[in-house]
Amino acid sequence: MTLDDLPTPCLVLDLGLLRRNLAAMQAAVDRHPGLVLRPHLKTAKSREVARLASPDFGPVTVSTLAEARYFAEAGWRDQIYAVGIVPAKLDAVAALNEAGAAVKVITDDLDMARAIALHPGPIEALIEVDVGEGRGGIAPEDPLLEAIGAALGPRLAGVLSHSGHSYNGRSPEAMAEVAEAERLGITAAAARLRAAGLPVRIVSLGSSPTALHARRMDGVTDVRAGVYMFGDLFQAQLATHAVEDIALTVLASVIGRSEARNTLLLDAGALALSKDRSTQAAPRDYGFGLVLDRLGRPSLGEAIVARAYQEHGEVRNDAPLPALPLGTRLRVAPNHCCLTAAAHDRYYVVDGNAQVIAVWDRVNGW
Amino acid sequence: MTLDDLPTPCLVLDLGLLRRNLAAMQAAVDRHPGLVLRPHLKTAKSREVARLASPDFGPVTVSTLAEARYFAEAGWRDQIYAVGIVPAKLDAVAALNEAGAAVKVITDDLDMARAIALHPGPIEALIEVDVGEGRGGIAPEDPLLEAIGAALGPRLAGVLSHSGHSYNGRSPEAMAEVAEAERLGITAAAARLRAAGLPVRIVSLGSSPTALHARRMDGVTDVRAGVYMFGDLFQAQLATHAVEDIALTVLASVIGRSEARNTLLLDAGALALSKDRSTQAAPRDYGFGLVLDRLGRPSLGEAIVARAYQEHGEVRNDAPLPALPLGTRLRVAPNHCCLTAAAHDRYYVVDGNAQVIAVWDRVNGW
Numbered sequence: 001m002t003l004d005d006l007p008t009p010c011l012v013l014d015l016g017l018l019r020r021n022l023a024a025m026q027a028a029v030d031r032h033p034g035l036v037l038r039p040h041l042k043t044a045k046s047r048e049v050a051r052l053a054s055p056d057f058g059p060v061t062v063s064t065l066a067e068a069r070y071f072a073e074a075g076w077r078d079q080i081y082a083v084g085i086v087p088a089k090l091d092a093v094a095a096l097n098e099a100g101a102a103v104k105v106i107t108d109d110l111d112m113a114r115a116i117a118l119h120p121g122p123i124e125a126l127i128e129v130d131v132g133e134g135r136g137g138i139a140p141e142d143p144l145l146e147a148i149g150a151a152l153g154p155r156l157a158g159v160l161s162h163s164g165h166s167y168n169g170r171s172p173e174a175m176a177e178v179a180e181a182e183r184l185g186i187t188a189a190a191a192r193l194r195a196a197g198l199p200v201r202i203v204s205l206g207s208s209p210t211a212l213h214a215r216r217m218d219g220v221t222d223v224r225a226g227v228y229m230f231g232d233l234f235q236a237q238l239a240t241h242a243v244e245d246i247a248l249t250v251l252a253s254v255i256g257r258s259e260a261r262n263t264l265l266l267d268a269g270a271l272a273l274s275k276d277r278s279t280q281a282a283p284r285d286y287g288f289g290l291v292l293d294r295l296g297r298p299s300l301g302e303a304i305v306a307r308a309y310q311e312h313g314e315v316r317n318d319a320p321l322p323a324l325p326l327g328t329r330l331r332v333a334p335n336h337c338c339l340t341a342a343a344h345d346r347y348y349v350v351d352g353n354a355q356v357i358a359v360w361d362r363v364n365g366w
Numbered sequence: 367m368t369l370d371d372l373p374t375p376c377l378v379l380d381l382g383l384l385r386r387n388l389a390a391m392q393a394a395v396d397r398h399p400g401l402v403l404r405p406h407l408k409t410a411k412s413r414e415v416a417r418l419a420s421p422d423f424g425p426v427t428v429s430t431l432a433e434a435r436y437f438a439e440a441g442w443r444d445q446i447y448a449v450g451i452v453p454a455k456l457d458a459v460a461a462l463n464e465a466g467a468a469v470k471v472i473t474d475d476l477d478m479a480r481a482i483a484l485h486p487g488p489i490e491a492l493i494e495v496d497v498g499e500g501r502g503g504i505a506p507e508d509p510l511l512e513a514i515g516a517a518l519g520p521r522l523a524g525v526l527s528h529s530g531h532s533y534n535g536r537s538p539e540a541m542a543e544v545a546e547a548e549r550l551g552i553t554a555a556a557a558r559l560r561a562a563g564l565p566v567r568i569v570s571l572g573s574s575p576t577a578l579h580a581r582r583m584d585g586v587t588d589v590r591a592g593v594y595m596f597g598d599l600f601q602a603q604l605a606t607h608a609v610e611d612i613a614l615t616v617l618a619s620v621i622g623r624s625e626a627r628n629t630l631l632l633d634a635g636a637l638a639l640s641k642d643r644s645t646q647a648a649p650r651d652y653g654f655g656l657v658l659d660r661l662g663r664p665s666l667g668e669a670i671v672a673r674a675y676q677e678h679g680e681v682r683n684d685a686p687l688p689a690l691p692l693g694t695r696l697r698v699a700p701n702h703c704c705l706t707a708a709a710h711d712r713y714y715v716v717d718g719n720a721q722v723i724a725v726w727d728r729v730n731g732w
Contacts, residue, residue, distance in 0.1 A: 007431070007732055008454075042676060063677045065373070083677045084621035084631060086693040088374075108622060112692050135678060136622040136631055164675070255450035256474060256502040265450060265502055271708050272732075275641040309530065310408060310704055311429045311449045312501060326478050327452040338676055342637050343708070345731055365711055366373055366638075 001356040003294055003329060006348055008253040009272035011340075012331060013049075013347040014296065015357070017247035018229060022053055025211060025228045032217035038080065038204065040226030041067055043338045046347065047074045048360040053229060061224045062103075065092050070363040072101035079103045080126065080204065082160065082224065084136055087115050094121025104157050104202075108138045113151035124157035126202060127193075131161040131185035132178070140189040149198040158202025158221070159193065161186040163210050170283075172213045172239055179214035187219035209240050230337040233286045234278040248341060249296055249331040250289070251348070252313065254324050264315040264324065266291075268332055270308040274339035289332035289340075291315050295354060296331050305332055367722040369660055369695060372714055374619040375638035377706075378697060379415075379713040380662065381723070383613035384595060388419055391577060391594045398583035404446065404570060406592030407433055409704045412713065413440045414726040419595060427590045428469075431458050436729040438467035445469045446492065446526065446570065448590065450502055453481050460487020470523050470568075474504045479517035490523035492568060493559075497527040497551035498544070506555040515564040524568030524587070525559065527552040529576050536649075538579045538605055545571075545580035553585035575606050596703040599652045600644040614707060615662055615697040616655070617714070618679065620690050630681040630690065632657075634698055636674040640705035655698035655706075657681050661720065662697050671698055 003012065029037040039053040042063035050071060054060055059078040062068045068081050069092075077100060081093065085105035093103050098121060107113055108128040116125050127148050130137030138144050149156050163182040168174075182205050190200045206224030217223065230248035231241035250272050256265030270288070279286045291303040306316035313332070315321065324330075334340035341347075342364055349358040369378065395403040405419040408429035416437060420426055425444040428434045434447050435458075443466060447459065451471035459469050464487060473479055474494040482491050493514050496503030504510050515522050529548040534540075548571050556566045572590030583589065596614035597607035616638050622631030636654070645652045657669040672682035679698070681687065690696075700706035707713075708730055715724040 009732060083633060084692070086619045086621055086633070088619065088693055109692050134627060135673075135675065135680065253452045253454065255452055261500060267449060267452070270642070270705055275643070275705060276636070277641070277643070307501075309501065314501065326450070326475050327454055339636055339641060343731075365709075366375060 002354040003251060003350065003356065004354065006251055006356065008251055008329065009268035010251050011344040011347050012249050012251045013349050013360070014247045015349050015351040017245055018049070018052065021229055021231060021245060021247060025225060028212045029223060035217045035220060036222040037211070038222040038224045039229070040082070040224050041071060043226040043341065044229055045341070045362040045364065046360050047071070048358070049229060050074070050076065059222060061226070064366045065089060066363050066366050068093070068096055068103050072096050072099070072103065077102050080160065081105050082162070084108065084128065085112065085125070087112070090116065090119050090123060091121070094119060094123050097122045106160050107148070108136055110144065110148055110151060113148045117152055117155055124155050125152055126158045126160040126204065127156070127189070129159050129161045129186055129189045131163055131182040133162060133164045135164060137161065140185045140192065145189055145192055146196045146198070149193045149196060156193070156198055156200070158200050158204065159186055159189045160204045163205065163207045170238065175209040175213040175238070176215050179210035180216060182210055183214065183216060183220055190219065208235065209238055212240050227337060230341070232337040233290055233333055233335050234282060237279065237282040237284060243290070243333065246333045248337045249292065249333050250340060251329060251331055254326055254328040254330065255312070256326070257324065259323065262317065262321055264321055266305065266313040266315060266330065266332070267311060268305070268313045269311045271310055271343055273305060273308055273313060273332060273334060274336065274343060275308060276336040276339045279335045286335060288313060289334050292331045292333060294329045294331060300330070368720040369617060369716065369722065370720065372617055372722065374617055374695065375634035376617050377710040377713050378615050378617045379715050379726070380613045381715050381717040383611055384415070384418065387595055387597060387611060387613060391591060394578045395589060401583045401586060402588040403577070404588040404590045405595070406448070406590045407437060409592040409707065410595055411707070411728040411730065412726050413437070414724070415595060416440070416442065425588060427592070430732045431455060432729050432732050434459070434462055434469050438462050438465070438469065443468050447471050448526065448528070450474065450494065451478065451482070451491070453478070456482065456485050456489060457487070460485060460489050463488045472526050473514070474502055476510065476514055476517055479514045483518055483521055490521050491518055492524045492526040492570065493522070493555070495525050495527045495552055495555045497529055497548040497571070499528060499530045501528070501530060503527060506551045506558065511555055511558055512562045512564070515559045515562060522559070522564055522566070524566050524570065525552055525555045526570045529571065529573045536604065541575040541579040541604065542581050545576035546582060548576060549580065549582060549586055556585065574601065575604055578606050593703060596707070598703040599656055599699055599701050600648060603645065603648040603650060609656070609699065612699045614703045615658065615699050616706060617695060617697055620692055620694040620696065622692070623690065625689065628683065628687055630687055632671065632679040632681060632696065632698070633677060634671070634679045635677045637676055637709055639671060639674055639679060639698060639700060640702065640709060641674060642702040642705045645701045652701060654679060655700050658697045658699060660695045660697060666696070
């Protein structure tokens with residue numbers, strides 16, 4: 001089977017680029033002795049990708065109960081479910097843990113901590129700490145920290161932070177500064193809990209930029225990152241990823257062309273690409289994606305998917321577009337690989353050429 | 367089963383509102399004697415919704431081969447697959463037609479018309495006509511029209527246009543004008559083909575706004591519309607739909623809250639809601655959706671999902687948000703129902719209260 005036999009639109013994953021991205025992240029983490037990479041599987045949602053990113057069934061991160069179940073069944077026991085837990089989801093977590101997993105939840109809420117402590121099943125929790133992103137979590141200096149820790153008691157597994165604001169950085173130096181602020185915040189929270197006599201086993205922080213650019217990681221036990229596996233056009237503008245290392249693309253067919261308008265239409269629109277516009281505020285706006293040839297090479301110059309209808313992607317370029325016959329296959333590099341991948345139920349895996357060497361599934365939904 | 371038993375995030379579809387929306391559209395179409403409504407099933411992608419929208423297995427529209435197959439197997443024979451066809455997809459269409467369906471394809475390309483004419487299987491095509499949207503299709507006055515019609519020969523089924531630019535209208539009058547321009551364009555194309563001795567059985571146009579607001583439909587055989595079934599916050603600003611008639615919402619749980627920031631966090635983020643920002647340029651910007659209570663009532667005032675992370679939706683409001691306990695269930699009305707629905711594999715059906723009366727599947731992907 002080759003790229004020409006696939007139904008379009010579909011996801012194409014380049015194995016060589018994936019391996020290169022995984023190795024680069026592992027090397028970045030290995031700069032810090034004792035630090036463990038806890039891959040976030042919310043991007044890939046695939047056992048086969050997890051087997052490469054976490055070959056020894058080490059610690060991982062998930063974002064849905066569906067992922068927790070799918071990866072637990074495949075052998076990844078040590079998980080952090082890194083989205084704030086609610087009472088109605090505790091039974092499902094406990095059931096996974098009773099079957100042998102060790103899925104840890106996160107919370108920043110005192111009532112929730114009490115509910116976790118009282119749950120009859122085996123559930124541990126990390127306290128979510130806000131290190132400046134301002135989304136969830138409590139500040140390291142908030143006295144609520146010890147109160148939640150005490151409420152969790154022996155069910156306290158540690159502390160967790162997420163530096164989503166590292167994405168605001170535009171240089172390795174700026175991201176290293178965010179990473180260091182995150183490290184200072186999360187280790188301060190851990191120290192305060194320990195000073196109160198509470199056990200803190202896990203001190204977890206992360207995002208792909210902080211994992212790649214942090215200068216120090218002392219006091220941190222594990223770092224979470226996910227998007228580094230595939231990369232995308234947004235990450236490429238954070239100096240964390242090169243455009244030519246983007247491992248995930250959408251294969252599409254040319255379904256229309258207009259010489260007068262200098263446009264091509266692809267059968268990859270808003271559903272196949274997502275409506276993520278994260279490059280809008282970046283130095284270079286790629287519309288809904290950068291158009292590459294069938295082998296992933298930039299042979300169409302600066303052509304981008306400028307408009308995305310439900311099933312139509314309209315390609316535009318400043319230079320004249322080639323008169324490609326209908327049915328010509330092209331690839332589109334995504335703005336945000338997590339969202340683009342989520343519209344598809346499988347990966348068609350290639351390795352630098354047109355041969356499809358494997359088909360890997362994904363666990364979508366909740 | 368009630369709304370409190372459902373896993374969140376999930377799709378909730380209100381049957382009473384769906385029925386009301388279907389009846390309103392049917393009444394609008396019935397103003398034009400002889401005009402047939404050809405529901406576009408790309409929004410609902412559900413047999414159960416199709417049974418209500420097209421109870422006699424009448425003509426329908428689809429946007430993917432997966433929909434064509436799913437609806438053909440369920441009994442809807444007369445379909446238009448309204449996305450430009452490519453050679454590699456002809457065999458799949460022919461196989462459906464050999465099994466009893468009558469899936470018609472569309473094209474605006476002479477080479478493609480020849481390939482359709484030469485295909486050994488039973489395939490008819492409509493010529494896509496551009497009535498001003500400037501996406502696909504050929505202009506009604508372009509001589510290519512007759513050339514494509516002649517190339518299709520006995521396989522020519524008719525002409526089709528889409529007035530996506532009707533969405534630029536902001537009043538019923540503006541949309542009625544776009545609808546009339548579309549009618550003049552598509553009937554002119556039909557007349558030119560007939561004058562050339564070519565048979566034109568189907569003259570199909572559409573979009574929900576044109577179907578609702580057109581003053582005249584003479585010369586048109588069928589009108590296509592899809593989003594009217596559910597409605598959304600974007601449609602509500604086109605005067606084609608009331609906010610209180612939006613039948614589709616996302617049920618979510620409160621997973622975080624910050625009094626200091628006056629925010630709530632929901633477990634419905636970019637994946638559950640989509641990153642569609644179509645209300646951004648509308649009179650009222652709803653962020654990523656309008657926040658309603660568990661029964662779909664606007665009891666949180668003007669609260670919207672202001673930021674959407676992969677699995678987190680951050681709710682903001684100018685007025686203080688209530689201190690809701692974690693686990694509280696809310697509903698989010700979407701900007702664009704087609705894209706929001708596509709992230710989910712099923713509908714939980716209610717009818718004005720918290721009781722779940724049915725679960726309906728969807729056919730996602732391609």
